[in-house]
Amino acid sequence: MDHNQSLTPTLEVSRRTVIETGTTALLLTALPRAALARDPSDAVGSLPSATVELSVNGRSHALTLDPRTTLLDALREHLALTGSKKGCDHGQCGACTVLIDGRRINACLTLAVMHDGQSITTIEGLANGETMHPLQAAFVAHDGFQCGYCTSGQICSAAGMLAEARNGMPSYVTDDLAHPATELTDAEIRERMSGNICRCAAYPNIVAAIKQASGTST
Numbered sequence: 001m002d003h004n005q006s007l008t009p010t011l012e013v014s015r016r017t018v019i020e021t022g023t024t025a026l027l028l029t030a031l032p033r034a035a036l037a038r039d040p041s042d043a044v045g046s047l048p049s050a051t052v053e054l055s056v057n058g059r060s061h062a063l064t065l066d067p068r069t070t071l072l073d074a075l076r077e078h079l080a081l082t083g084s085k086k087g088c089d090h091g092q093c094g095a096c097t098v099l100i101d102g103r104r105i106n107a108c109l110t111l112a113v114m115h116d117g118q119s120i121t122t123i124e125g126l127a128n129g130e131t132m133h134p135l136q137a138a139f140v141a142h143d144g145f146q147c148g149y150c151t152s153g154q155i156c157s158a159a160g161m162l163a164e165a166r167n168g169m170p171s172y173v174t175d176d177l178a179h180p181a182t183e184l185t186d187a188e189i190r191e192r193m194s195g196n197i198c199r200c201a202a203y204p205n206i207v208a209a210i211k212q213a214s215g216t217s218t
Helices: 003-037 071-078 134-141 151-166 186-192 203-214
Strands: 050-056 059-065 097-100 103-106 119-121
Touching: 050 071, 059 071, 097 151, 103 151, 134 151, 134 203, 151 186, 151 203, 186 203
Parallel strands: 050 119
Antiparallel strands: 050 059, 097 103, 097 119
């Protein structure tokens, strides 16, 4: 067999491979340029801005936002109220808890545009001037925090929880569903606060602080 003939198929395959590889590389290089050259307004999923008026800690704020902005991002990024923390951003840790018309809610799971005109209270709005809220004072007295990252959510959640208990709202561990107000035992407090995670595990101190603020412990 002629040696040159035996090499011919190999040379043809190599040539084809080079051409195919070069064409693919050219296409991959050209695609990002085309994407960058496109008008951003043509992007899939773009939405017009929305105007919302948020009443936060007694002050009204008119904001123009992407309608997909969460309440947590509106508070932190647009109003500089960074006391509400972004922990998991999935509603599992409770660090972002705020009060909406007195009811506790995870700010990372709700959109800012859903709360137009409602009364929003963050950790910055609980104190009365220089006088701490009873829960804040109790957390300090009982050392109910270590790193402090979860503390604002813990305190806001506790404020909402105490109101729920006073109004007779039962929990999973409540024995007497007919009682107008629930006795806040350790078990009640732990169950009602179970949506707020403390990675430092200061739970005994948190329970003691909440009992003091509720008036069930001296």
